[in-house]
Amino acid sequence: MVNMYGVYKVYPGNVEALRGVNLNIDKGDFVFIVGPSGSGKSTLLSMIYRGAVPTRGHVLVSGRNIARLRWHEVPMLRRRIGVIFQDYKLLPDRSVYDNVSFALEVIEASPKEIEKKVPQALSMVGLAHKASAMPEELAGGEQQRVAIARAIVNDPLILVADEPTGNLDPDTALDIMDLLCDINLRGTTVVMATHNQVIVDTMRKRVVQLERGMVVRDERWGAYCYEA
Amino acid sequence: MKLRTMRLLSGQAVRSLKKTPSVTSIIVVMACMIVLSSFMLVAVNLTHIGSQFQADVQIRAFLVPDLPSDAVDRVGGAIQGIPGVASVRFVGKDEALQRLGKQLGQDSFFLADLPRNPLPESFDISLTRADVADEVAAATLELDGIRDVRYAPKLVDRLVGVLRILWGVTGAIAALVLVGASLIVSNTIKLTVFARRKEIEIMKLVGATDSFILFPFVLEGIIIGLLGAGGAAAIVYAGYQGVVKWISSVAPFMSVVTDSSRLGLAVIVMLCFGAVVGLIGSNISTKRYLKV
Numbered sequence: 001m002v003n004m005y006g007v008y009k010v011y012p013g014n015v016e017a018l019r020g021v022n023l024n025i026d027k028g029d030f031v032f033i034v035g036p037s038g039s040g041k042s043t044l045l046s047m048i049y050r051g052a053v054p055t056r057g058h059v060l061v062s063g064r065n066i067a068r069l070r071w072h073e074v075p076m077l078r079r080r081i082g083v084i085f086q087d088y089k090l091l092p093d094r095s096v097y098d099n100v101s102f103a104l105e106v107i108e109a110s111p112k113e114i115e116k117k118v119p120q121a122l123s124m125v126g127l128a129h130k131a132s133a134m135p136e137e138l139a140g141g142e143q144q145r146v147a148i149a150r151a152i153v154n155d156p157l158i159l160v161a162d163e164p165t166g167n168l169d170p171d172t173a174l175d176i177m178d179l180l181c182d183i184n185l186r187g188t189t190v191v192m193a194t195h196n197q198v199i200v201d202t203m204r205k206r207v208v209q210l211e212r213g214m215v216v217r218d219e220r221w222g223a224y225c226y227e228a
Numbered sequence: 229m230k231l232r233t234m235r236l237l238s239g240q241a242v243r244s245l246k247k248t249p250s251v252t253s254i255i256v257v258m259a260c261m262i263v264l265s266s267f268m269l270v271a272v273n274l275t276h277i278g279s280q281f282q283a284d285v286q287i288r289a290f291l292v293p294d295l296p297s298d299a300v301d302r303v304g305g306a307i308q309g310i311p312g313v314a315s316v317r318f319v320g321k322d323e324a325l326q327r328l329g330k331q332l333g334q335d336s337f338f339l340a341d342l343p344r345n346p347l348p349e350s351f352d353i354s355l356t357r358a359d360v361a362d363e364v365a366a367a368t369l370e371l372d373g374i375r376d377v378r379y380a381p382k383l384v385d386r387l388v389g390v391l392r393i394l395w396g397v398t399g400a401i402a403a404l405v406l407v408g409a410s411l412i413v414s415n416t417i418k419l420t421v422f423a424r425r426k427e428i429e430i431m432k433l434v435g436a437t438d439s440f441i442l443f444p445f446v447l448e449g450i451i452i453g454l455l456g457a458g459g460a461a462a463i464v465y466a467g468y469q470g471v472v473k474w475i476s477s478v479a480p481f482m483s484v485v486t487d488s489s490r491l492g493l494a495v496i497v498m499l500c501f502g503a504v505v506g507l508i509g510s511n512i513s514t515k516r517y518l519k520v
C-alpha cells in the first residue's frame with residue numbers, strides 16, 4: 001500500500017527532515033509512527049497524501065510514484081486517502097453534516113451519493129444524533145469524530161492520522177482509538193503519528209520509531225519506549 | 229464541470245462580490261476604464277476626422293500641353309496602378325476653367341475675356357490613405373506626360389503624426405490600465421483566497437481538482453472586470469452623448485462618430501478588456517496564493 005525507498009526530505013534552509021527512510025506498509029496494516037518532536041513524523045505522513053514530495057528516493061502509494069503523478073492525478077490520489085490532524089480542521093460556519101458532506105461536494109459527488117454516505121459516516125463515528133450541531137457546540141473528542149467521518153466518508157484505502165489524540169483527555173483518546181481500530185478492521189490501512197505512550201503500549205500494533213529523520217526501530221507488536 | 233457544481237461555485241463568487249473589497253476594486257477598475265475609454269473616444273474621433281481629411285486629400289497631376297488622347301489614357305492607367313491610389317479622374321481644360329470660375333466667384337467675369345483657355349489638363353488622384361501621399365506624388369511625377377504634381381504634404385504629415393501620437397498614448401494608457409487594474413483585482417481576490425484558506429486547505433486534502441478550487445476566484449475576477457468596464461462604458465457613453473449634443477450646437481461643421489455600430493464595437497472592446505483584466509488579476513493572486 002505504501003512503499004518508501006531511501007526517502008530524503010530536505011526543507012529550505014537545509015533542514016533534513018527525513019534521511020534515508022525505508023518503509024513498507026501493507027494493506028490493512030495499523031502502524032504507529034513514534035519519535036521525538038522534530039524527528040520527521042509529520043513529514044513522513046505528508047508523503048503519503050502527497051502534501052510533500054521526497055527530495056531524494058521514492059514513495060509509492062498504491063503502486064504509484066507520488067513524485068511522478070501528473071497534476072490532474074494528484075486529486076485522484078487524495079480521494080483514496082483520508083487525513084485527520086490534531087486540530088480537526090473543521091469549518092466553523094458549517095454544521096456537522098455539512099462538514100462531512102463538504103468532502104463529497106467538492107469532488108462533485110451526486111446528491112444521491114452524498115445523502116447515502118454522509119449519514120453512514122456519521123453513524124460510524126457515533127454522531128448521527130448531532131448532525132445539525134455546529135462544531136463549536138461539540139466537545140473535542142466529538143469534533144475529532146466529525147473529522148474522522150469526513151476522512152472516511154469516501155471509503156479511503158488509507159487513513160493518515162497526525163497526532164489525532166494530541167488535544168484529547170486520556171479517556172476520550174482511547175475512544176478515538178477504538179474508532180480507528182474499527183475503521184482498520186473494515187480493511188482501511190491506518191498510519192498514525194503519536195506521542196501517546198499509553199495508547200501505543202496498550203494497543204500493541206506495529207511501531208515505527210523515527211529519530212532525526214531515520215527509522216531506528218520497526219517492531220511488529222511494539223511498545224512506545226524510546227529514550228527521549 | 230457539472231452544471232450543478234457550476235451553480236454552487238458561482239454562488240460562492242457572487243457572495244464574495246458583495247463584500248467591500250470587491251466593490252472597491254470594481255470602482256477603481258471603473259475609474260481606470262473611464263480614463264482609458266475617454267482617450268479611446270478622442271482618438272477614434274480624431275481618426276474619423278482625419279479620415280475625412282484624407283478622403284479630401286487629393287493629388288493633382290498636371291499634364292504636359294497638347295498630349296494626344298491615347299497618351300492621356302495611358303498615363304491615367306499608369307497612375308491607377310500606383311499602390312495607394314483609390315481613384316483617378318481626368319479633368320479637361322473646360323472643366324478646369326469652370327472650376328476656377330467657381331473658386332473665383334464674383335471675380336470670375338474676367339475669365340470670359342481670356343483669348344484662349346490657358347489651363348492645363350490634369351488628373352485628380354484620390355488616395356486610400358493620407359500617409360502614402362508622398363510616395364504616390366513622387367511616383368506620379370516620374371511618369372512621362374506629367375509636368376507637375378500638387379498636394380498639401382505638410383497638413384497631411386502633421387495629421388498623421390498627431391494621430392500616431394494619440395494612438396500611442398492611448399495604447400500606453402491601455403497597458404498601464406491593464407497592469408494597474410489587474411493588480412487591484414488580484415489584491416481583492418487575494419483577500420478572498422485568504423478568507424477561504426481553511427476551506428481551500430480541506431478541498432485540497434479531500435481531492436478537489438484544481439479547476440474546481442480555482443473556478444470561483446476566476447469567476448469573481450472576471451465579474452469584477454466586467455462590472456468595472458460595464459459601469460465605465462455606461463458613464464462614458466452618457467457623457468459622450470452630452471458632448472456630441474454640445475458639439476453639434478457650437479460647432480455643427482465638426483463631424484463626430486455617432487453611428488451605433490462603431491460605438492457598440494467600442495463598448496464590446498471595453499467589456500473584453502475588463503474581462504481580460506479580471507482574468508489576469510485572478511490568475512496573479514491564485515498563482516501566488518493558491519499553490520495547488
Ligand SMILES: Nc1ncnc2c1ncn2[C@@H]1O[C@H](COP(=O)(O)OP(=O)(O)OP(=O)(O)O)[C@@H](O)[C@H]1O
Nearest residue numbers: 011012015016017036037038039040041042043044
Ligand atoms: N514546511 C517546512 N519547512 C521547513 N522545515 C520544516 C517544514 N516542516 C517541517 N520542517 C522541519 O522538519 C523537521 C521535521 O518536522 P516534522 O514536522 O516532520 O516533525 P514531527 O516529528 O512531526 O514533529 P512533532 O512531533 O513536533 O509534530 C523539523 O526540524 C521541522 O522544523
Ligand SMILES: [Mg+2]
Nearest residue numbers: 041042043162
Ligand atoms: Mg508533527
